[in-house]
Amino acid sequence: MKKILITGGAGFIGSHVVRRFVNNYPNYQIINLDKLTYAGNLLNLKDIEQSPNYKFIKGDIVDAAFIDQLFSKEQIDSVIHLAAESHVDRSISNPLEFVMTNVVGTVNLLNAARHQWKSEYSNHRFYHVSTDEVYGSLGETGLFTEQTAYDPHSPYSASKASSDHFVRSYHDTYGMDAVISNCSNNYGSFHFPEKLIPLSINNIKNNLPIPVYGKGENIRDWLWVEDHARAIDLIFHQAPAGTTYNIGGHNEWTNIDLIRLLCKIMDQKLGREPGASAKLITFVTDRAGHDLRYAIDSSKLQADLGWKPSLQFEEGLEKTVDWFLNNEDWLQSVTSGNYQSYYNDQYGKR
Ligand code: NAD
Ligand code: TYD
Numbered sequence: 001m002k003k004i005l006i007t008g009g010a011g012f013i014g015s016h017v018v019r020r021f022v023n024n025y026p027n028y029q030i031i032n033l034d035k036l037t038y039a040g041n042l043l044n045l046k047d048i049e050q051s052p053n054y055k056f057i058k059g060d061i062v063d064a065a066f067i068d069q070l071f072s073k074e075q076i077d078s079v080i081h082l083a084a085e086s087h088v089d090r091s092i093s094n095p096l097e098f099v100m101t102n103v104v105g106t107v108n109l110l111n112a113a114r115h116q117w118k119s120e121y122s123n124h125r126f127y128h129v130s131t132d133e134v135y136g137s138l139g140e141t142g143l144f145t146e147q148t149a150y151d152p153h154s155p156y157s158a159s160k161a162s163s164d165h166f167v168r169s170y171h172d173t174y175g176m177d178a179v180i181s182n183c184s185n186n187y188g189s190f191h192f193p194e195k196l197i198p199l200s201i202n203n204i205k206n207n208l209p210i211p212v213y214g215k216g217e218n219i220r221d222w223l224w225v226e227d228h229a230r231a232i233d234l235i236f237h238q239a240p241a242g243t244t245y246n247i248g249g250h251n252e253w254t255n256i257d258l259i260r261l262l263c264k265i266m267d268q269k270l271g272r273e274p275g276a277s278a279k280l281i282t283f284v285t286d287r288a289g290h291d292l293r294y295a296i297d298s299s300k301l302q303a304d305l306g307w308k309p310s311l312q313f314e315e316g317l318e319k320t321v322d323w324f325l326n327n328e329d330w331l332q333s334v335t336s337g338n339y340q341s342y343y344n345d346q347y348g349k350r
Contacts, residue, residue, distance in 0.1 A: 001027060001028065001029050001053075002027065002028045002029070002077050002078070003028070003029045003031060003074060003075055003076050003077045003078075004020065004021065004028050004029070004030055004031065004077065004078050004079070004080060005031045005033055005070075005071075005074070005078070005079045006018050006030060006031070006032050006033070006079075006080045006082065007033045007034070007061060007079070007080070007081045007082055007083035007109065007297045008031030008033075008034055008040070008081070008082035008083030008084060009033070009034055009045070009056075009082070010032065010034040010036055010040035010041055010042055010044055010045065010056075010268070011034070011039050011040050011041075011044075011082065011083070011086070011187070011192075011268075012039070012044075012086075012188075012191050012225065013082055013129070013186055013188050013225055013228060013229070013284060014032070014034070014082040014083070014193055015044035015045050016188070016189075016190070016225050016226055016228070016229040017080060017129075017229045017232055017233075018030060018032050018048070018054070018094055018318065019045065019047070019048050019081065019082075019229075020226075020229045020230070020233060021233070022046065022048045022051050022053055022054045023051075024233070025053075026053055027053075028053060029053050029055070029327075030053055030054050030055070031055050031056075031057060031058050031074055031076070032045070032054070032055070032056045032057070033059055033061070033070065033083070034056070034058065034059075034083065035058065035060045035061070035083070035253045036058055037085075037326045038192075038338055038339075038342075039087075039192050040088065041190075041334060042056065042062050043064075043330055043333060045113070049269045051322060054124075057070065060110055061083050061101065061105030061106070061108055061338065062101060062104055062105050062108065063099050063108075064108045064111070064112075066110045067088060067108045067109060067111075067112045067260065067332075068111075068115065069244060070112070070113065071112040071113065071115070071116040075139065076113070077118075077123060077124055078124055078125040078126070078127070078236075079109060079113055079125070079126045079127065080127045080129065080210045080232065080236060081109055081126070081127065081128050081129060082105065082107060082129045083101065083288070084101060084102050084105075084159075084160070085097055085098045085101045085102060085156070085159075086156070087101075087156070087158075087194050087195065088133075088287065089194070089287065089346055090156075090194075091154055091156035091159070092154065092155065092287070092288055092289075093110075093345075095155035095159075098155050098156055098159040099155075099159055099162075099216070101159075102156075102159035102160055102162070102163050103159050103162045103163050103166070104252060106128065106163035106166055106167065107166050109126075110126065110167065110170045110176070112173055113126050113176065114170065114176060115177075117228035119174060119175065121175060121176055121177040121241070122177075124176075124177060125177045125178070125179065125236065125241075126167065126170070126176055126177065126178045126179075127165040127178075127179050127180075127181075127232070127236050128163065128178065128179070128180045128181075129181060129183070129232065129233065130160050130164050130180055130181065130183075131157065131160050131182055131183060132182050132183060132184045132221070132246065132248065132294050132296050133152065133154070133156065133157035133160065133291065133294065133349060134150050134152050134160050134161040134164055134182060135148045135149075135151060135152075135182070135294075136150070136151030136153055136291065137151075137153065137291035137292045137293060137294070138292065138293040138294065138295055139292070139293065140293070142295070143296060143297035144182070144246060144248075144294070144295065144296050144297060145246065145300075146182075146244045146245070146246055146300055150164070150165075153289045154289055154291075157291075164180055164182075167180055167223055168180065168242075168244075170194065171241065171242045172242075175286070177241040177242075178242065179235055179236075179239045179241065179242070179244070179245075180243075180244045180245075181225065181231065181235050181242055181244070181245045181246070181247050182244065182245075182246050182247070182296075183228050183231070183233065183247040183248065183296075184220065184221040184222065184223050184247065184248040184249055184294055184296045185220040185221065185222050185223065185294070186222075186223055186224070186225040186228050187222050187223070187224065187225065187316065187317070187320055188224050188225035188226060188316070188319075188320055188323075189225070189320065189323040189324075189327070190225075190330070191225070191320075191336060192334060193331070193334060193339070194339075194342065194346075196220075196255065196258075196259075197222075197258075197262070197317075197320065198324065199211075200259055200262055200280050200332045201262065201266070201320070201321060201324045202331060202335060203280065204262065204263060204266045204270075204277045204280060205266070205270070205324070205325070207280065208280065209280055209281075209282035209333045210259055210263075210280045210281050210282060211282055211284045211347055211350065212255055212256060212259060212281055212282065212283050212284065213255070213284060213285070213286045213287050213290060214283070214285075214286035214287075214290060215256070215283065216254060216255040216256025216259065216283065217254055217255070217256065217292075218254065218255050218290060218291065218292055218293065219252050219253065219254050219255075219292065219293040219295070220252070220253060220255070220258075220294055220297045221248045221249050221250070221251055221252050221294050222249050222251050222253060222258070222297050222308060222313060222316075223248060223249035223251065224249070224309065224310070224311045224316040226310075227249070227309045227310055227311065228247060230307065230310075231245070231247045231301060231305075231307050234301075234305045234306075234307055235305065236300075238304075238305055239304075245298075245300060245301045245304075245305075246296045246297060246298050246301065247296065247298055247307075248296020248297070248298045249296070249309050249311050249313070250296075250298070250309065251309070251311070252293075252295050256281075259281060260270070260278060260281075261314070261317065262277075262317060262321070263277035263278040263280070263281070264277075264278075265317060265318055265321050266321060269321055269322070269325060270325075277327075278330075282297075284347070284350035285349075285350040298316055
């Protein structure tokens with residue numbers, strides 16, 4: 001039985017990847033390694049936690065000795081690495097945490113894999129899940145391709161860029177079978193409400209201000225999280241060693257247009273007067289170093305592996321709103337406790 005270590009599997013995207021692999025590949029043993037930071041939540045995996053091919057291990061990728069032991073004890077065959085500190089605003093407040101988890105943690109995993117696999121990579125793969133933010137910011141035109149030079153601006157994107165470079169260097173230096181994908185902004189179920197879409201859904205629901213940074217003119221390219229998980233599945237199984245793939249939704253929205261659409265959907269779902277939720281829109285101080293525009297050219301992934309996004313954004317957003325409204329307990333559990341102090345620190349000062 002092939003043993004696959006998925007790191008960060010209790011987080012937003014990781015939980016979708018774990019669920020997909022556990023359900024679709026009964027002949028794989030899936031080991032989910034997660035520190036369970038504020039962003040990790042085992043409730044995200046309730047539906048598959050009893051599956052015979054699934055095991056959860058709590059642990060920190062920054063702890064090199066623990067990671068080495070884990071690889072040898074569990075005889076890990078391949079890695080899909082998603083564990084990371086993932087929120088730009090938190091990286092501005094605490095950059096070192098991002099260096100530790102995203103850079104040191106990734107190098108610890110690479111070292112453990114190299115030792116465990118004894119430089120023999122024919123049946124072993126290290127897949128690093130990364131972000132389009134490593135490419136920096138676009139002007140009004142153009143798209144990020146796999147050839148775009150790295151130009152990160154936030155401590156988050158700088159740490160992800162660094163980890164990408166380390167992964168590539170282990171392929172080039174040691175011959176490790178390593179692949180990387182760089183994806184645009186995801187949305188969907190189990191999204192932690194520090195990010196724009198789930199935070200706005202939660203605030204609209206509770207009649208709280210919707211904080212829009214600057215003038216709301218920044219553009220993001222949104223992809224439904226299950227389409228990302230499907231791309232990861234294809235790349236893990238089919239990408240040639242040493243390759244990189246961009247993943248994106250061909251779905252650019254200014255933040256303000258996205259929020260207006262979300263308000264319209266929520267007015268309908270909550271039985272509010274048209275325009276009621278939009279009154280909550282509040283422009284607040286901009287994010288420092290705020291990238292203007294991200295947009296992905298995913299034609300390589302489409303041509304090589306036949307992937308394309310499955311959902312139109314309006315449909316995906318409506319599905320997402322429905323999920324949040326139907327999962328009140330989940331939302332309660334992640335917005336109690338430390339979330340309130342995070343929220344007050346972040347938004348009290350804006
Ligand atoms: P997330 O913040 O929701 O989840 C991160 C997970 O990693 C959590 O479960 C957390 O507990 C775990 N973790 C954090 N530090 C750890 C440590 N030191 N040791 C072990 N586990 C640790 O993140 P996400 O949005 O699901 O993103 C997952 C990955 O995908 C990240 O690598 C991120 O850079 C990348 N990515 C995210 C997006 C996006 O839109 N969210 C887009 C492209 C790429
Ligand atoms: P976010 O969801 O944090 O993702 P990222 O910064 O990784 O793209 O933010 C998406 C966009 O929304 C980004 O341009 C910042 C903006 N934003 C707000 O306007 N208000 C908010 O409260 C948040 C969290 C983000």
